Amino acid sequence: MKLAIYPGSFDPVTFGHLEIISRASKLFDKLIVLVSVNPNKPSSFSIEERKELLHKVVEAEKLNNVEIDSNDGLLIDYFTKRNADVIVKGLRAISDFEYEFQMAQANRRLCYKAETIFLTAKSENTYLSSSMVKQIAMFGGDISDFVPECVLNQITERLRIKQ
Numbered sequence: 220m221k222l223a224i225y226p227g228s229f230d231p232v233t234f235g236h237l238e239i240i241s242r243a244s245k246l247f248d249k250l251i252v253l254v255s256v257n258p259n260k261p262s263s264f265s266i267e268e269r270k271e272l273l274h275k276v277v278e279a280e281k282l283n284n285v286e287i288d289s290n291d292g293l294l295i296d297y298f299t300k301r302n303a304d305v306i307v308k309g310l311r312a313i314s315d316f317e318y319e320f321q322m323a324q325a326n327r328r329l330c331y332k333a334e335t336i337f338l339t340a341k342s343e344n345t346y347l348s349s350s351m352v353k354q355i356a357m358f359g360g361d362i363s364d365f366v367p368e369c370v371l372n373q374i375t376e377r378l379r380i381k382q
């Protein structure tokens with residue numbers, strides 16, 4: 220059984236993430252979407268909220284081989300603990316590449332078994348990021364083109380309250 224891990228902030232989940240989740244779930248027997256704590260990146264949604272949103276999206280899409288989990292330690296320790304085969308990352312633009320390349324090299328250095336596979340975003344999603352969604356929603360903008368319908372209200376309400 221091939222097990223893949225897709226780590227990220229998912230703060231909050233967007234159509235860009237969903238596209239990668241959906242494609243990766245078809246490539247591997249099982250996919251773990253791993254909400255990862257990044258101490259250098261301020262977040263708007265708690266880990267539990269981010270997991271709840273991801274659960275809703277995965278259920279709505281009937282992606283039955285996808286598990287949602289979180290991790291506040293090193294990705295590679297989680298990868299080893301779960302006996303995973305692959306790390307999946309999404310690439311939007313060249314600007315993602317340098318950082319992701321470094322991370323992939325470092326992870327392989329820490330664990331030779333840790334292969335990272337990159338899925339390139341489809342063109343409509345290349346500009347899409349959680350931070351863009353947050354900025355638009357905070358100012359009362361319409362984010363229905365950017366986040367799945369089943370979580371649209373929850374994300375919109377939550378970001379308005381924060382204003």
Ligand code: ADP
Binds near residue numbers: 226308344345
């Ligand atoms: P961000 O906060 O920048 O939106 P995340 O840390 O949540 O990003 O991203 C997790 C993973 O998902 C990363 O591999 C990132 O490259 C990928 N990703 C994020 N947005 C998109 C998108 N619009 N299309 C494809 N991949 C994406």
